Amino acid sequence: MxxxxxxxxxxxxxxxxxxxxxxxxxxxxxxxxxxxxxxxxxxxxxxxxxxxxxxxxxxxxxxxxxxxxxxxxxxCPLILTRGYRGRSQTWPLLVDSDQDAAIAGDEAVLLARRAGCPVIAGPDRVEAAHFGFESFRQEPxxxxxxxxxxxxxxxxxxxxxxxxxxxxxxxxxxxxxxxxxxxxxxxxxxxxxxxxxxxxxxxxxVLQGDILVNLADSRRESISNWRGRKVHALAGIGHPERFFRQLEQSGLEVIRHPYPDHFGFREEHILFDDPLPVVMTEKDAVKCEKFASKRHWVLPVEANxxxxxxxxxxxxxxxxxxxxxxxxxx
Structure with a gap:
């Protein structure tokens, strides 16, 4: 605010x-x-x-x-997350990397794809913890x-x-x-x-990201090759301004489109009346990839x-x- x-x-x-x-x-x-x-x-x-x-x-x-x-x-790390905004009918949920973000929640799916370990989502963390122990009790x-x-x-x-x-x-x-x-x-x-x-x-x-990935065909391009290029930037995260500044510091000309954290994107939210590329965060990409086209890109980041x-x-x-x-x- x-x-x-x-x-x-x-x-x-x-x-x-x-x-x-x-x-x-x-x-x-x-x-x-x-x-x-x-x-x-x-x-x-x-x-x-x-x-x-x-x-x-x-x-x-x-x-x-x-x-x-x-x-x-x-x-053997087991990540427990709330599954915020997920609409699963049953909790807790062992989240797969290809899980629908609308079911498990955007952060849960992102964690499942990137962390390399089991991710259990559920609003009751104690129940989720016991579920994780039971599911992976053989793991030391x-x-x-x-x-x-x-x-x-x-x-x-x-x-x-x-x-x-x-x-x-x-x-x-x-x-x-x-x-x-x-x-x-x-x-x-x-x-x-x-x-x-x-x-x-x-x-x-520090969060670092220098490779853009296309949501439609998985092409990869160095963000340095986009220097001076105008893009639409979407961010439905807690602090969108950080993402916009990151793109600008990489030399892009950014048209800002901030949204509330965990925003439920639909296809109309990522379409614009011009041919400019659209760049978004990873957390937003897991919700948009099913209706994205070749103009849509994600910038993955790593915590160094x-x-x-x-x-x-x-x-x-x-x-x-x-x-x-x-x-x-x-």
């Missing part, structure tokens, strides 16, 4: 509601801490990845990179990766990772609806790792995470794995 960037009049009008929201958030967290509401323990390590900021901060590319790293280290060294799970306290967590947007910061620093925060800024002092996404010198992660961050997370995970194993042996 426009008023989230400052503490102006509109933000102040919503401030009483933010104070009420803060009371609910803090009471809920206290209830879990004191044991008034029970968190469910899991037999394997649980890593939650999320943020306290409304909108995209880069958590999905980060989870993909983390899952791939864990696989290389001999772990299982690890649960809870997508967007920082505020999901029903599952006991062993490692918390907060993804921070180094470009946007935290707006006016107020909670919803006066500001963009889901939890107070002090919550960041409690997590195990803070990963800053951006291009500043102190960033821990500092090695020291991955190494630190790996060391912490190994310690947790040994603790869990000791508890089971005992």
């Amino acid at each position: 426009p008023w989230w960037t400052s503490r102006g009049l509109i933000a102040r009008i919503f401030l009483p509601l933010s104070l009420l929201f803060a009371l609910v958030v803090l009471t809920r967290r206290l209830a879990y801490r004191r044991g008034w509401i029970k968190s469910i323990p899991m037999p394997c390590p649980v890593i939650v990845v999320g943020n306290i900021l409304v909108g995209g901060a880069g958590k999905t590319p980060f989870i993909i990179t983390l899952a791939r790293e864990l696989i290389q280290q001999g772990y 060294r299982r690890v649960l990766l809870l997508d967007d799970g920082l505020q999901h306290y029903r599952i006991q967590r062993d490692i918390e990772i907060a993804i921070e947007d180094g470009d946007r910061g935290y707006g006016n620093g107020w909670l919803l609806p006066a500001g963009p925060l889901r939890e107070p800024l002090g919550r960041l002092q409690e997590v195990d790792f803070r990963i800053v996404n951006g291009k500043s010198s102190d960033a821990d992660m 995470v500092e090695h020291r961050c991955i190494q630190a997370i790996s060391h912490r995970l190994e310690a947790v794995m040994q603790e869990k194993q000791g508890e089971q042996d005992g």
Whole structure:
């Protein structure tokens, strides 16, 4: 929302509601801490990845990179995601790479295609976790990766990772609806790792993408070959401006078409009365590919995470794995 960037009049009008929201958030967290509401323990390590900021901060590319790293280290990561906006009649759902995004949700399908590990979608994360254990009980060294799970306290967590947007910061620093925060800024002092996404010198992660892929025939072209070219750019993600800037920094002339996060694209949304190419994000492409033509392209991105961050997370995970194993042996 426009008023989230400052503490102006509109933000102040919503401030009483933010104070009420803060009371609910803090009471809920206290209830879990004191044991008034029970968190469910899991037999394997649980890593939650999320943020306290409304909108995209880069958590999905980060989870993909983390899952791939864990696989290389001999772990069996199981990603749990909500399946937001998915219309499946049955949950939880083991998501296939060719699953319809309308059924499983756009992020779930994207994770299934890119992470290289099982993805279980479902609004009940505890049920999804048990489903994952049962489905992959023969796999050693299982690890649960809870997508967007920082505020999901029903599952006991062993490692918390907060993804921070180094470009946007935290707006006016107020909670919803006066500001963009889901939890107070002090919550960041409690997590195990803070990963800053951006291009500043102190960033821990940067999103990189330089190959365009055609949605109709899978042709690949270097984005550098498109320098100076005018394109329509579609983005139905949490922070569309980051995608538009990425294209502009690659030398493209961008006609912006921002949409709400998880927008349900239909064919008419990606057609224009000119022959210009259309470029979109991966999360949008999984919803548009079935009615896309040769003018439609996707720009996949990779989360390039500092090695020291991955190494630190790996060391912490190994310690947790040994603790869990000791508890089971005992």
